[in-house]
Amino acid sequence: MNKRKMISSICCGVILLIFISPFLWAAEDPGTLVMETIDRGLAVLKDPSLKGTEKAHTRRQQLWEEISPIFNFEEMSKRALGQYWKKRSPEEKKEFVELFTIILKDAYIGKTDTYSGEKIVFVKEKQDEKDYASVQTKIITNTGSVVLVEYRMQSNSGKWKIYDVVIEGVSLVNNYRSQFNNILMKSSYEELVQKIKGKNDKEKT
Amino acid sequence: MMKKCIVVMLIFVLTAFFSAKALPAEDLPISVSEEQSGGKLSEDRVSGNSDDDGESSESGQSEVEAEIPPVKDTLRPFNRAMFVFNDKVFHYFFKPIYTGYNSMIPVQARVSVKNFYSNIRMPVRFFNCLFQSNFKGAGTEMLRFVINSTVGVAGFLDPAKSKFHFEKQERDFGQTLGKYNMQSGTYIVWPIIGPSNTRDTLGLLGDAALDPLTWVSFLFLQSFESIGSYTYESVNNLSIDKGDTYESVTKPAIDPYIALQDAYLQNRIKKIKE
Numbered sequence: 300m301n302k303r304k305m306i307s308s309i310c311c312g313v314i315l316l317i318f319i320s321p322f323l324w325a326a327e328d329p330g331t332l333v334m335e336t337i338d339r340g341l342a343v344l345k346d347p348s349l350k351g352t353e354k355a356h357t358r359r360q361q362l363w364e365e366i367s368p369i370f371n372f373e374e375m376s377k378r379a380l381g382q383y384w385k386k387r388s389p390e391e392k393k394e395f396v397e398l399f400t401i402i403l404k405d406a407y408i409g410k411t412d413t414y415s416g417e418k419i420v421f422v423k424e425k426q427d428e429k430d431y432a433s434v435q436t437k438i439i440t441n442t443g444s445v446v447l448v449e450y451r452m453q454s455n456s457g458k459w460k461i462y463d464v465v466i467e468g469v470s471l472v473n474n475y476r477s478q479f480n481n482i483l484m485k486s487s488y489e490e491l492v493q494k495i496k497g498k499n500d501k502e503k504t
Numbered sequence: 505m506m507k508k509c510i511v512v513m514l515i516f517v518l519t520a521f522f523s524a525k526a527l528p529a530e531d532l533p534i535s536v537s538e539e540q541s542g543g544k545l546s547e548d549r550v551s552g553n554s555d556d557d558g559e560s561s562e563s564g565q566s567e568v569e570a571e572i573p574p575v576k577d578t579l580r581p582f583n584r585a586m587f588v589f590n591d592k593v594f595h596y597f598f599k600p601i602y603t604g605y606n607s608m609i610p611v612q613a614r615v616s617v618k619n620f621y622s623n624i625r626m627p628v629r630f631f632n633c634l635f636q637s638n639f640k641g642a643g644t645e646m647l648r649f650v651i652n653s654t655v656g657v658a659g660f661l662d663p664a665k666s667k668f669h670f671e672k673q674e675r676d677f678g679q680t681l682g683k684y685n686m687q688s689g690t691y692i693v694w695p696i697i698g699p700s701n702t703r704d705t706l707g708l709l710g711d712a713a714l715d716p717l718t719w720v721s722f723l724f725l726q727s728f729e730s731i732g733s734y735t736y737e738s739v740n741n742l743s744i745d746k747g748d749t750y751e752s753v754t755k756p757a758i759d760p761y762i763a764l765q766d767a768y769l770q771n772r773i774k775k776i777k778e
Contacts, residue, residue, distance in 0.1 A: 470770060475758070
């Protein structure tokens with residue numbers, strides 16, 4: 300029984316590989332790009348030499364190096380600030396992108412510490428226009444529940460990068476934009492930056 | 505006596521409300537309300553490369569500006585207070601309990617408990633499928649109930665999903681009202697229950713009326729028994745993944761109140777669109 304299962308899964312794998320291989324050559328395809336990046340990230344999480352809490356730091360660092368190049372943090376920052384972005388000086392913009400990148404890094408890389416064999420499956424990809432695409436995936440947890448995750452991507456001279464992640468209909472960028480908007484309606488931009496810095500410092504300790 | 509009166513009144517109000525809202529809309533195709541259809545697409549098309557801050561991105565920015573829907577939150581001081589209260593209850597009451605519960609009870613057992621409760625709640629999903637004229641969904645729910653109550657050992661297992669691939673149809677009354685173009689109204693944070701809005705509060709009442717567990721608690725259980733049952737169910741659900749979901753929204757946030765509000769509203773819009 301087990302042997303048969305194994306053989307059939309190997310066969311499936313081979314057939315899949317044959318089907319996928321043409322896509323692999325055209326690596327610029329957004330769906331494959333996302334899935335390859337996810338697979339590289341999962342490989343880091345599954346790596347036995349990087350398991351355990353004492354290795355958390357190196358593991359996070361390595362994971363970050365694998366997945367961060369696919370994100371366009373500047374575009375994410377710009378969309379998260381919305382109308383307030385254009386009022387900022389180039390230095391402020393640069394600082395903001397750095398701060399926002401740290402927020403996202405702390406929030407989502409830290410979450411991977413509890414990774415326990417969740418599967419990530421490709422659902423479909425959609426290219427709305429020439430420069431915009433969305434890649435839909437789902438995470439299947441150990442308890443069998445499914446979380447839909449959509450990556451919104453933008454192509455910049457042929458290079459696809461993620462500018463928003465939508466989890467169960469909740470857009471990450473919109474979520475931060477609501478928060479930033481709410482703060483900026485009542486207080487100054489400097490106060491917002493202070494708040495973000497305070498948050499980032501708290502994460503470090 | 506009082507309890508029965510309340511239930512009867514509730515049903516009456518709901519049926520009156522529902523028939524008033526739903527019947528005229530019956531021959532119209534179910535469509536999503538304005539707040540959902542707007543925005544998203546135009547936002548996707550925001551132009552401007554990341555390295556130029558010139559004219560092209562200016563036009564993109566104005567689209568971003570125009571597109572932010574104002575959130576109706578007239579009860580904000582109350583809501584903020586409730587949010588803080590709920591957050592404390594989560595961190596100091598529920599979280600310690602469910603982490604302990606987690607370490608004692610294996611995952612399979614916890615999922616079985618969730619399946620059991622969810623199987624009893626089948627009428628909620630079944631009727632909401634019908635209200636949303638999703639007859640296929642209603643049929644699926646009926647089949648799931650029959651399979652899981654028998655082969656699935658009174659609902660503790662979910663063979664309907666694992667063997668027959670009948671997925672659970674998560675439909676609720678708030679969603680039904682949304683599908684009939686009822687506006688979401690103002691945002692409300694209820695103690696313990698958490699984020700909601702006017703529409704979804706009506707939805708909660710509707711679901712409670714359709715829920716056999718409500719009837720069982722009203723008719724046969726002492727109040728402490730039903731509170732116990734609901735608390736246990738919440739702890740069990742939190743231990744599976746709800747607790748994580750809450751924390752992954754509020755923990756990375758600069759303003760957790762707004763983050764949860766936005767996440768709740770965005771998620772509801774998606775559910776109504778489905």
